[in-house]
Amino acid sequence: MTNELRVGVLTISDTASLDPASDTSGPSLCRLVEAESRLIVQTKACVPDDFKAIQKTVTAWCDDLDLHLVLTTGGTGFGIRDCTPEAVLPLLDRQTPGITHLIFAKSIQITPFAALSRAVSGIRGQTLVLTFPGSPKAVKENFEAVAKMLPHAIDLARGGTGKKVHEKMQGGARPSGTVSNDEYSKSGATHGHGHGHGHGHGHSGHTCFHHSDKEARANATSLGLGTPVSRRLRKSPYPLIPMDQALASVMDRITPLPSVEKPVDEKLIGAILDEDVVAVEAVPGYRASILDGYAVIDTDGPGQYPVTAVSIAAASSDGSSTKLLQGQIARITTGGALPEGATAVVMVEDTQLIKSSEDGTREEIVEILAKVRKGEAIREIGTDVQVGQTVLKKGQAISAVGGEIGVLASIGVRQVRVKQRPIVGFLSTGNEVVNHDNGQPLKMGQIRDSNRPTLIAATKAAGFDYLDLGIAPDSPEDLEAAIKNGVEKCDIVVTTGGVSMGEMDLLKPILEQKLGATIHFGRLMMKPGKPTTFATVPNPKGGQTKLMFGLPGNPVSATVTFHLFVLPALRKLAGYEKYMWPSIQAEVTHDIRLDERPEYQRAIVSLTPEGRIQVQSTDKNQMSSRMVTMLGANSLLVLPSRTSEHSSVSAGQKIECLLIGKLA
Missing domain, CATH: 3.40.980.10 (MoaB/Mog-like domain)
Known part of the structure; x- marks a missing residue:
């Protein structure tokens, strides 16, 4: 362990989170920490009296920053918004009641109001976590009560033996007899003193995890890898959690992965955009016909007209277009560019051929039979998408069926930024x-x-x-x-x-x-x-x-x-905003006996001809070793645990289902 011990100081206060300048207990605690020779404040923060905000910060400091010590101030009282103990306690792998009692014992000697504090303490992973009240005076009293023992406590939490401290307190003595230093350490006897560490080693059961195992972490709940089978635990040390x-x-x-630039192709399917996508080209980029027919000037009206040009859906050789004059028409195909001057398109079904060329390969005169309005059957430039228009939003998924790749290709975007x-x-x-x-x-x-x-x-x-x-x-x-x-x-x-x-x-x-x-x-x-x-x-x-x-x-x-x-x-x-399975209520088609634990049965959700959503288990025998119970399953039937009042689910009752496949 390095000489410096990294500390996080967290102020928990609705008021201070809105106005950090009003925080007095946090800065006071930082000064107390820095006054100790080995302690250094690595990070500090202020959050409101909010359960999730407290848990998120403490968890990150313990798990991601791997701090040696986390100190909180505020939210330990009787106030309606005070929720620090409730937020911190579930995060702890082990509580440290001795430290909590020591702080209380010192404080109660100073003021009877110390009895109104609900502070807790414990270890998460390898990090010691202490919760203090929210006043500078209480913070000072609480911190000073434990300051000198903190390095030793942290050493033990990090897998150390605390040997130097023990020898100093015991005058360097060892028990008499022929037990060697190494054997004595392995027996756990060096933890048999009365400091209230709560290691629980003892000397008879020998079912503990020994600190002398150099590979073991201090927070390891499991036994050492070399433990004989005769000494294995008979009950799991891990608590059942809901x-x-x-x-x-x-x-x-989980924090979404960073983003990368990717080309627009089929490999993009399933990716999540990490930026808004703006069109760099209009769609369509030219005035285009939406059907096969003839480009006309709408004011000409019905009548016979010479066909002076042909426009098909293809790029012109020189990038120019023909110009249509009054009394002229041009043959045009779907997607073809309108000649300059054309104001409408007449569908081929509303025309009649009057004259063709001698070899029969060209139309020379065509009669227009229908009156058209200006702009009819024309897609103007930017009708679908205009330059600069936001087409796709950050967080949107690129699907195989949603047309996102086609849209990206059509607007001239060749690369997009997506989540890894x-x-x-x-x-x-x-x-x-x-x-x-x-x-x-x-x-x-x-x-x-x-x-x-x-x-x-x-x-x-x-x-x-x-x-x-x-x-x-x-x-x-x-x-x-x-x-x-x-x-x-x-x-x-x-x-x-x-x-x-x-x-x-x-x-x-x-x-x-x-x-x-x-x-x-x-x-x-x-x-x-x-x-x-x-x-x-x-x-x-x-x-x-x-x-x-x-x-x-x-x-x-x-x-x-x-x-x-x-x-x-x-x-x-991957960056999905909706990452959980969709949940629906479905009508059970048969009676189901509930288990003592909440159960996820493999099931088939289907839609009846009448439009009712029904669900049935894939098999009555839902043993975890029977893979056949997954056959045809498109959902997980979420069944509550059995109670004295409710031991089964009856046919016709609606129950929650998680959809993991398509409806049958």
């Missing part, structure tokens, strides 16, 4: 998994990989680029190398398998302990897909962090969670 919280956790961490398209990499894991097309009979215990082909096909259908990362065996070294390869080459890496509680489920410890990743959730309150994992991984080349989705190995679980999380993430990364 879907809305999980989706917010993903989407709040993300690349997603797919990696299957497991010793038992083999390529589906290897041509060899399956051996006992082997399964063909259906996950990669399924997810790649869905990615191609959605218009995104992908990289096939193959299959990685259940080996820490192989899995680490495969993930590193994906992180280096892709914006999003998707793995399937290895995220449950088996002894060969290595993904989470490798992410935390080898790749420096932050796991934002490791279990979901949903069916199927409970062990779905989402993490952010530092970019080895610097810049924006990479997204990592660890999907379950069961084919249906992998497919459902891919549609729920990965495709929306790809769309947001």
